[in-house]
Amino acid sequence: MTSTRRTVVGLGELLWDLLPAGKQLGGAPANFAYITSLLGDNGVPASRLGQDDLGAEALRRLKQLGLPTDFIQRDAQHPTGIVRVEVDRAGQPRFEICESVAWDFLEWTSQWQKLAGEADAVCFGSLAQRSASNRSTIRSFLQALRPDAVCVFDVNLRQNFYSADVLSASMKLATIVKLNHEELPRLMRLFELEHRTEELSAQRLVALYKLKLVCVTRGEAGSLLANADGCSAHPGFRVRVADTVGAGDAFTAALVHEYLRGASLERMNDAANRTGAWVASQTGATPMLKPGGLELTLAEVS
DSSP, X not given: OOSOOOEEEEESOOEEEEETTEEEEEOHHHHHHHHHHHTTSEEEEEEEEESSHHHHHHHHHHXXXXXXXXXXXXXXXXXXXXXXXXXXXXXXXXXXXXXXXXXXGOOOOHHHHHHHHHOSEEEEESGGGSSHHHHHHXXXXXXXXXXXXXXXXXOOOOTTOOOHHHHHHHHHHOSEEEEETTHHHHHHXXXXXXXXXXXXXXHHHHHHHTOXXXXXXXXXXXXXXXXXXXXXXXXXXXXXXXXXXXXXXXXXXXXXXXXXXXXXXXXXXXXXXXXXXXXXXXXXXXXXXXXXXXXXXXXXXX
């Protein structure tokens, strides 16, 4: 999209989504890194796989997607992560996330320290912090970032893999926080804060945690962006939904891409909604571009 290529890291879980139609490589970091790479930046997944057949297959799939595998750790003691996914009639996924898998044991290494020092942005979530060791590793990664690096916290209130303390600690380290319209009131209740409207709650979080941006996604109804100066709402794009797996990660990737280039709230909103809608119109989280490239593909979303 632009000539300046940034290094943008997706940090956390890497796993196989076991969908009704078959398995697909998933986890927010890989999905995020893939769309980041399509947008023209250097998308880098950082995670951990088992030394098993599913781990070897995941590495092959990452390479097929054009993503680097240098920062994928291997684990001889724990299996590659899997998630059982059911998709309802509206295309909305329900997840059963298996525990004590390889990505629960991320290690802080000199290689990851070097990556952190080179990163222009990193996206991490609450799901990958379900283990104490991962919370320590992720915090070390974030603290090794350059002062001007952008730190994106993608809230994932899945199953019981979160707490008010972990969410609050993560938001204190973040530049940008993204969550959906169902998670926002739950987050406010966890923080014992009043929730009246999405606009007021988003701006309350901006002020309380000194954030540069809060994003509230609204599914097919678009999104709300809030910063210290105000809010911008986008109604979203109407597409025929194949499934929504990975659509939120695509949204985040486009949001970060535009934020790194100083875009307005309105431009960030448009690009993020357009990219998320395109992925929702395709099967799976890592769809292939149509002939003609990204701009032509996204231009068909209206």
